[in-house]
Amino acid sequence: MDAGALSLSSPEVKVQMESETSDPIDVKTKELLDTMSLVEEFMLFANVSVAAKIYEAFPQTAILRRHGAPPKTNFDELANQLKVKKGLELRVDSSKALADSLDTCVDPENPFFNTLVRIMATRCMMSAEYFCSGTQTYDEFRHYGLASEIYTHFTSPIRRYADLQAHRQLAAAIGYEAVHPAVRSRGRLEAVCKNIN
Numbered sequence: 001m002d003a004g005a006l007s008l009s010s011p012e013v014k015v016q017m018e019s020e021t022s023d024p025i026d027v028k029t030k031e032l033l034d035t036m037s038l039v040e041e042f043m044l045f046a047n048v049s050v051a052a053k054i055y056e057a058f059p060q061t062a063i064l065r066r067h068g069a070p071p072k073t074n075f076d077e078l079a080n081q082l083k084v085k086k087g088l089e090l091r092v093d094s095s096k097a098l099a100d101s102l103d104t105c106v107d108p109e110n111p112f113f114n115t116l117v118r119i120m121a122t123r124c125m126m127s128a129e130y131f132c133s134g135t136q137t138y139d140e141f142r143h144y145g146l147a148s149e150i151y152t153h154f155t156s157p158i159r160r161y162a163d164l165q166a167h168r169q170l171a172a173a174i175g176y177e178a179v180h181p182a183v184r185s186r187g188r189l190e191a192v193c194k195n196i197n
Contacts (some may be wrong), residue, residue: 001074001141006099006145008091043155050170051152059188060134063165063193064152067128067143069095074124082117091120091150095147130162134186161196165189 003018016026055062072092081155089104091097102121107113125145133141143151154170157163171177182188 006095006102006147008093010062044148045091046148047152047154048148048150050166053148053173054151054152054166054169057156058133058169060132061189062152062169063130063162063189064133064140064141065128065130065143065162066136067087068126068140069142069144070124070126075121078117078120095144098128099147113175129197132186132189132193133192158187161192165192 005183013025014028014030017023018121019024037120051062051064070092070174076088079092082088082090082105086105086107089101090105091101098121102114102118105114105117128143128145138149142148152166153160153162154166155163158159165183168177168180169183172179172183
């Protein structure tokens with residue numbers, strides 16, 4: 001987070017239902033525990049570490065994820081509304097500047113104001129995308145939202161195909177499994193990335 005990673009996630013909402021009629025009776029936000037943040041940090045570290053390893057082993061075919069910096073103009077309306085209505089400044093020179101200024105966007109009379117601003121900032125972002133390392137220069141690998149020079153998805157192979165591919169590449173990179181032909185086929189991996197994006 002110190003490098004400028006953005007915390008933009010919306011709170012998870014849980015709807016409590018009446019057992020017999022299934023009518024909604026209460027809405028609560030999920031409590032965020034310190035342990036959840038610790039697990040998230042370890043998962044991010046694992047994803048960054050695996051990205052570096054598979055890129056080292058497969059510089060042309062590592063399956064990575066990037067998130068381009070949004071054009072500053074994407075934030076014009078949000079920045080203007082914050083300035084006019086609340087006297088707050090939204091700086092967007094870098095992900096660090098944005099992260100720091102989002103932290104200052106608070107309204108003591110409305111505890112959900114900061115969450116709302118973060119949700120609106122999310123809508124100003126570019127979409128992250130999977131790519132095959134040989135199709136981009138290293139400077140284009142950067143993940144803006146996570147303030148990371150290199151990144152992949154590795155920690156959820158049961159629910160994301162990209163993670164499964166990263167597992168296969170890591171297994172080959174560390175000599176755990178033989179190199180599967182699909183791991184070396186740039187054309188195939190480019191098609192996979194296009195499909196999962």
